[in-house]
Amino acid sequence: MPPIVSIVDVVKEYRLGKVVVPALQGVSLEVHPGEFISVAGPSGSGKTTLLNLIGCVDTATRGQVSVGGNDTGKLSERQLTSLRLDTIGFIFQSFNLVSVLTVYQNVELPLLLARRLDSAERRGRVNGLLEQVGIASHERHRPSELSGGQRQRVAVARALVTEPKLVLADEPTANLDSATGQNIIDLMKEMNRRKGTTFIFSTHDPKVMEHANAVIRLSDGRIAGRDLPRGPAEARA
Amino acid sequence: MLLLIAARSLWQHKLRSSLLGAAIASVTALLLVLTGISVAMRETILRAATTLMTxxxxxxxxxxxxxxxxxxxxxxxxxxxxxxxxxxxxxxxxxxxxxxxxxxxxxxxxxxxxxxxxxxxxxxxxxxxxxxxxxxxxxxxxxxxxxxxxxxxxxxxxxxxxxxxxxxxxxxxxxxxxxxxxxxxxxxxxxxxxxxxxxxxxxxxxxxxxxxxxxxxxxxxxxxxxxxxxxxxxxxxxxxxxxxxxxxxxxxxxxxxxxxxxxxxxxxxxxxxxxxxxxTAFVKFSVTLVTALSVAVTVVLLIIICVGIMNVMWISIRERTREIGTLRAIGMQRRTVLAMFVGEGALLGLAGTGFGAALGLLAAAAIDAARIPVPLGVQFFLMTDHLTVSPTPFWVAFAVCFITGAITLVSLFPSFLAARMKPITAIHHVG
Structure with missing residues (x-):
């Protein structure tokens, strides 16, 4: 099966005035459909940069990034936005929900942007997901009326509502207590198992890593290794 | 959904939106009253002149x-x-x-x-x-x-x-x-x-x-x-x-x-x-004068309002930069971001001018009812001894469309810059 993400010799440099700061230095990686992968490493190791490049919200200085078979370096801004909408779901560390919309409307938003489903189908899809993430009873609430864990559940639902092939989560549990964080990871794992969605999430929490099929370790912008985590047996199932 | 986001964003900043809306409403009402005076003058000239002179x-x-x-x-x-x-x-x-x-x-x-x-x-x-x-x-x-x-x-x-x-x-x-x-x-x-x-x-x-x-x-x-x-x-x-x-x-x-x-x-x-x-060509200049004054006053006020709108849009965009980044990341195209912010300006303009039009009509009715006397010098130009205001449907529609249009146009520039923002820059915006 062809990889959903293919990264070949990618370099990403940031320019801070006259200083060039390397964030990624010659990273190559393949991720296959259905994988549940953790990107680990200390702060500044390049985790977020890697996810941004895979998520097509940033561009590599050199090298090739392909997502769903598309070489992202060759796509226009408009095509990249369509690729994000159709292929990728995002879960952010700070939830990043639209504050003026209700839970239901936040989850429905990507479907409205995609314009693929009619109103009844949208309603069915959103309600189903809200049930699955256990937030259905809060559908009329605004994000400000929810706890951190509840907000991240909404973010998970929003990321999955378009049924993307790939979900990227940048430290999804960093702003949550460990129990709630565990719940979110369980939820992501369940979605991965049930729908076959590929998940790539960054973390530096060893307990969270235990749930991954594989852990990609980054250090100083380079891949230091790709391991199988030592954790619950079902993670590798 | 875009309109909903725009409307709720305005609602979320009630005080700011209300102040700006009130300013827009005042300019609209003023434009209606001033043009109403011009129209009344023209009607008076027509009525009086077509009896007295022609x-x-x-x-x-x-x-x-x-x-x-x-x-x-x-x-x-x-x-x-x-x-x-x-x-x-x-x-x-x-x-x-x-x-x-x-x-x-x-x-x-x-x-x-x-x-x-x-x-x-x-x-x-x-x-x-x-x-x-x-x-x-x-x-x-x-x-x-x-x-x-x-x-x-x-x-x-x-x-x-x-x-x-x-x-x-x-x-x-x-x-x-x-x-x-x-x-x-x-x-x-x-x-x-x-x-x-x-x-x-x-x-x-x-x-x-x-x-x-x-x-x-x-x-x-x-x-x-x-x-x-x-x-x-x-x-x-x-x-x-x-x-x-x-x-x-x-x-x-x-x-x-x-x-x-x-x-x-x-x-x-x-x-x-x-x-x-x-x-009656010789009296037309006074109608033209009042109309020109009305337009001049309105344009000056409109410019002030537009500067206010632009500032508010900048503030709004600055406050919502991360939201823009998120929306772009989850697949919102640039033109949709543009439409969302322009829609916000248009909505504020429409609400303000709509309220202003109602206010202007009420003010016109009140002025007419009060039969406010005007000084002799002013009578010379107004062709009547009391202030008369006749707002017409044309001027109501013009005031609403023109001012809303101007506000929408002004909101286009900051909205365009918001839409051009890179998702990565916007998501990581702090402030």
Whole structure:
């Protein structure tokens, strides 16, 4: 099966005035459909940069990034936005929900942007997901009326509502207590198992890593290794 | 959904939105009231002028015995009247008026005025346009009488019952005078009344030593004012075909044409077809002035509002930069971000102008009801002794569309920059 993400010799440099700061230095990686992968490493190791490049919200200085078979370096801004909408779901560390919309409307938003489903189908899809993430009873609430864990559940639902092939989560549990964080990871794992969605999430929490099929370790912008985590047996199932 | 986000974002910052909305509403209301004053002026001019000075369409003209000596006279007007009645099915009614330009002399002063020769029984509209607080309009039936306006009476130092001498050059080139009794002093009608007086047609004929079949002008009143241009051009053709010499179109009142007519070499009778706007062209400047002032004031206020809107949009975009980044990341195209922010500006504009329009209409009604008196100097331009405001559906629609359009346009630039933001930069924005 062809990889959903293919990264070949990618370099990403940031320019801070006259200083060039390397964030990624010659990273190559393949991720296959259905994988549940953790990107680990200390702060500044390049985790977020890697996810941004895979998520097509940033561009590599050199090298090739392909997502769903598309070489992202060759796509226009408009095509990249369509690729994000159709292929990728995002879960952010700070939830990043639209504050003026209700839970239901936040989850429905990507479907409205995609314009693929009619109103009844949208309603069915959103309600189903809200049930699955256990937030259905809060559908009329605004994000400000929810706890951190509840907000991240909404973010998970929003990321999955378009049924993307790939979900990227940048430290999804960093702003949550460990129990709630565990719940979110369980939820992501369940979605991965049930729908076959590929998940790539960054973390530096060893307990969270235990749930991954594989852990990609980054250090100083380079891949230091790709391991199988030592954790619950079902993670590798 | 975009409108929902826009509306709720405005709602989320109620105080800011309310202040800006109130400013927009005030400008809209002000524009409506000011344009309402212009419209009221135009209506007053039309109503008063088409009674006092002009018909919707006029057939007047000049008679010249010698090349350099003209009189505002239509000889044998019966034939012209017959032709007009036959060829103008749009005609409601027609009246004949004597026209003159004469000197009024009292014991204490004198002034040059236009003199209209009227048959008061033939012109019921005259009573509606001219208010006579001193004397009686019916007295104008008697030969040797005159109606003047209050300001003229003050300048001449006369009251009802006093005698005035009217002096004018006849078209034979000699001066003639008649003595007339002031039987009515009418309320001023601003500029329109400053140089108009009225006397019975026969008295005017006597002053100018004219025959019975001569008059100054035939004033035609149409059922529909919109038909004026059509009727005017038809009359020119018909009169020319009927053997009359017709002057070329010249949009000036008859009394401004003496000089140019006297310079021309022809003699005899020439007819001049004019419309009400030509004959009142000299008062148009005041309407134009008020309209220009209204537009200038509105534009200045609008610029201030637009700067405010732009600032608010900047603040809003700055506050929502991370939200923009998120929306772009989850697949919102640039043009959709643009539409969302422009929609926010348009929504604020529409709400503000809608409220402002209602406010403006209420203010106009209140001003009308209060009958606020205006100073004499202002009366001269407003053509009325109290403030009148007539907002029209056109101006309501114009105010709402124009101001909303301007606000939407102004919000386009910050919205465009918001849409151009890179998702990665926006997501990681701090502030």
């Amino acid at each position: 018909g919707h369409v006029n057939v007047g003209g000049f008679f010249k015995v010698t090349a350099g000596q003209s009189a505002p006279v239509v000889t044998s007007y019966g034939k012209v009247m017959e032709l007009a009645k036959r060829e103008v099915p749009e005609l409601d009614y027609a009246v004949v008026r004597g026209r003159g330009w004469a000197k009024l002399i009292s014991d204490t002063g004198s002034m040059m005025v236009g003199v209209g020769g009227v048959d008061i029984d033939e012109e019921p509209g005259f009573r509606e346009a001219v208010m006579v607080p001193e004397g009686r309009l019916d007295e104008l039936r008697r030969p040797g009488t005159i109606l003047i306006f209050r300001e003229q009476a003050k300048k001449l130092g006369v009251k009802v019952g006093d005698t005035l001498t009217v002096s004018a050059p006849t078209f034979r080139g000699v001066n003639n005078t008649v003595d007339v009794t002031v039987v009515a002093i009418a309320a001023d009608l601003g500029l329109l009344s400053s140089f108009n007086t009225f006397m019975p047609s026969d008295t005017l004929r006597a002053l100018y030593q004219l025959k019975e079949d001569s008059t100054g002008v035939i004033q035609l009143y149409l059922r529909d004012r919109e038909a004026v241009p059509k009727v005017e051009s038809r009359l020119r053709e018909v009169l020319a075909r009927g053997g009359f010499q017709v002057m070329g179109a010249d949009p000036r009142p008859f009394w401004e044409k003496f000089e140019s007519v006297n310079r021309e070499a022809w003699t005899g009778q020439r007819l001049d077809v004019t419309n009400w706007e030509d004959e």
